[in-house]
Amino acid sequence: MSSLVERDQKVVWHPYAPPAASPLFAVERASGVRLVLEDGRELVDGMSSWWSTIHGYRHPHIEAALEAQIKKMPHVMFGGLTHEGAVRLCERLAERSPEGLSRVFLSDSGSVAVEIAIKMALQFWQSRGDTGRSRLLTLRGGYHGDTFGAMAVCDPVTGMHTLFEDTLARHVFVPRPEQRFGESCSDADFAPIESALREHAASLAGVILEPIVQGAGGMWFYSAEVLQRIRALCDELGLLLIADEIATGFGRTGRYFACEHAGISPDILCLGKALTGGTMTMAATLASEDVAQAMGEGDPGVFMHGPTFMGNPLACAAANASLDLLEDGSWQEGVLRIEAQLREELEPCRALPAVKDVRCLGAIGVVELHEPVDMSVVQPAFVEEGIWIRPFGELVYTMPPFVSEPEDVRAITRGIHAVVSTIR
Numbered sequence: 001m002s003s004l005v006e007r008d009q010k011v012v013w014h015p016y017a018p019p020a021a022s023p024l025f026a027v028e029r030a031s032g033v034r035l036v037l038e039d040g041r042e043l044v045d046g047m048s049s050w051w052s053t054i055h056g057y058r059h060p061h062i063e064a065a066l067e068a069q070i071k072k073m074p075h076v077m078f079g080g081l082t083h084e085g086a087v088r089l090c091e092r093l094a095e096r097s098p099e100g101l102s103r104v105f106l107s108d109s110g111s112v113a114v115e116i117a118i119k120m121a122l123q124f125w126q127s128r129g130d131t132g133r134s135r136l137l138t139l140r141g142g143y144h145g146d147t148f149g150a151m152a153v154c155d156p157v158t159g160m161h162t163l164f165e166d167t168l169a170r171h172v173f174v175p176r177p178e179q180r181f182g183e184s185c186s187d188a189d190f191a192p193i194e195s196a197l198r199e200h201a202a203s204l205a206g207v208i209l210e211p212i213v214q215g216a217g218g219m220w221f222y223s224a225e226v227l228q229r230i231r232a233l234c235d236e237l238g239l240l241l242i243a244d245e246i247a248t249g250f251g252r253t254g255r256y257f258a259c260e261h262a263g264i265s266p267d268i269l270c271l272g273k274a275l276t277g278g279t280m281t282m283a284a285t286l287a288s289e290d291v292a293q294a295m296g297e298g299d300p301g302v303f304m305h306g307p308t309f310m311g312n313p314l315a316c317a318a319a320n321a322s323l324d325l326l327e328d329g330s331w332q333e334g335v336l337r338i339e340a341q342l343r344e345e346l347e348p349c350r351a352l353p354a355v356k357d358v359r360c361l362g363a364i365g366v367v368e369l370h371e372p373v374d375m376s377v378v379q380p381a382f383v384e385e386g387i388w389i390r391p392f393g394e395l396v397y398t399m400p401p402f403v404s405e406p407e408d409v410r411a412i413t414r415g416i417h418a419v420v421s422t423i424r
């Protein structure tokens with residue numbers, strides 16, 4: 001009998017991996033902040049399964065909601081039918097999100113939520129009879145998903161645009177803002193973005209960006225003033241602002257939504273990842289009443305999208321349960337405590353020869369190296385340290401569940417320091 005990993009390597013594909021992924025670890029179960037491997041080893045989770053399991057694994061409140069829903073109606077089509085879970089979820093998202101976002105379009109994954117946002121922005125101008133606006137402006141270093149529309153607004157290098165050059169839409173890229181979070185942004189600092197926006201304004205439908213935190217495209221935290229200036233310039237030029245909060249939404253940066261750091265509202269907002277507390281695949285695209293109204297006008301008078309599993313009742317139940325857990329605001333204390341601990345305990349990494357920069361914001365800690373890591377060495381090394389950390393390129397980073405105890409965070413920071421100090 002071959003091992004699970006060997007069987008996997010014969011038939012399974014993994015994300016961003018060759019056909020036979022290696023190194024690979026078999027996980028059997030998970031609860032709280034711990035993953036239990038098939039061989040019995042326990043790992044403290046430093047990744048929240050890619051930003052999503054903010055309450056930890058197997059939270060009893062989410063589990064109970066899922067159990068109740070599965071007996072009632074695991075799924076039903078959303079065309080022509082509605083149900084309590086979806087209505088309640090959309091009411092709550094509209095209520096809690098930045099001001100002015102009053103319509104919610106549910107979908108099944110983050111990339112799809114971005115496709116929907118882009119389609120909304122394009123259809124918005126079409127419905128007004130303004131047909132020359134097919135492009136978006138975006139920041140280098142961004143990540144918005146792996147489907148074709150989303151890929152076209154990802155960083156050209158990390159998004160591998162050359163591979164798909166002939167098919168990808170061509171958008172306008174501006175340099176990533178170099179002003180860090182907490183720093184100001186002068187007129188001169190903003191000039192490259194401002195001049196590109198003014199130059200291309202007539203052909204643009206809008207701007208798409210990750211507010212404050214650029215995730216998978218570089219784990220970079222930029223100045224809230226940049227975001228305020230982009231919002232103001234979009235208003236002046238009449239352009240739509242799409243905020244992709246798929247990674248940052250639901251508390252990760254210390255605010256419920258990252259836009260709140262800048263006190264701005266986008267015209268379109270993308271949510272995903274932590275929406276169901278990391279239990280079910282679900283995403284949402286929120287739009288302002290202006291955008292929603294435009295969909296109803298012009299030709300064809302409807303918004304042209306509708307996934308099969310739109311509004312899936314199980315996912316709605318999980319999302320509503322996750323929102324319940326966030327409601328009392330105690331998540332913020334957890335996130336701020338994790339932030340303080342990550343700052344203090346990752347700081348010593350800065351002195352290591354392999355390290356270029358250390359930065360933290362909310363429950364996100366990043367150790368940037370000079371060179372990309374060798375995954376065949378560091379991935380098993382992190383497992384040996386008893387932690388689950390999944391670096392990419394030169395970025396070693398952690399975003400633990402909000403419920404992580406100080407000793408869990410300590411295990412993560414100690415393990416990161418130990419492994420990074422072996423890299424020359």
Ligand SMILES: *Cc1c(COP(=O)(O)O)cnc(C)c1O
Nearest residue numbers: 109110111143144145215246247
């Ligand atoms: C993960 C992510 C996406 C894509 O979400 P998927 O669910 O993986 O399709 C889009 N935008 C941002 C900012 C993300 O972090």
